[in-house]
Amino acid sequence: MVWVALAGPAMNFILAFVFALGFHLLPLLPADVAEWVAANLKNGIVLNVILAVFNLLPLPPLDGGRVAVGILPDSLAIPLARLERYGFFILIGVIFLVPMISRQLGSEIDPISWLLTGPISFVVNLIANMAGLG
Numbered sequence: 001m002v003w004v005a006l007a008g009p010a011m012n013f014i015l016a017f018v019f020a021l022g023f024h025l026l027p028l029l030p031a032d033v034a035e036w037v038a039a040n041l042k043n044g045i046v047l048n049v050i051l052a053v054f055n056l057l058p059l060p061p062l063d064g065g066r067v068a069v070g071i072l073p074d075s076l077a078i079p080l081a082r083l084e085r086y087g088f089f090i091l092i093g094v095i096f097l098v099p100m101i102s103r104q105l106g107s108e109i110d111p112i113s114w115l116l117t118g119p120i121s122f123v124v125n126l127i128a129n130m131a132g133l134g
Helices: 002-028 031-055 063-071 074-082 084-104 111-130
Strands: none
Touching (some): 002 111, 074 084
16 A cells, blocks of 8 residues: 555656756757747656655555555554545645635635645656756
């Protein structure tokens, strides 16, 4: 189950790397086309990394939750697995309700942004370096 859950995020990381390798082909293109292709390659990298990192959050029904349930001892895995039926509602609350309510109260609380911004930046830079772009 853990390997199956890791397949989706792994594919996103692989796709991001392939998009990064595409930057090496830009000198073969006319300048205006290369600019358009570069923008799309960048979007492909960032989008795939965002999807992978988000999917690895350890909350069922996300893949990270399934990985956590698969590797944790039963005393921790069983309560986490029971969260799966509420996981979607927890995600909706954390993604939409918490930021919306915090703005109404005059502050900026965005837990998903806090959790994901650092890892996403790290992975994008890592992939760029691995592809010889850094």
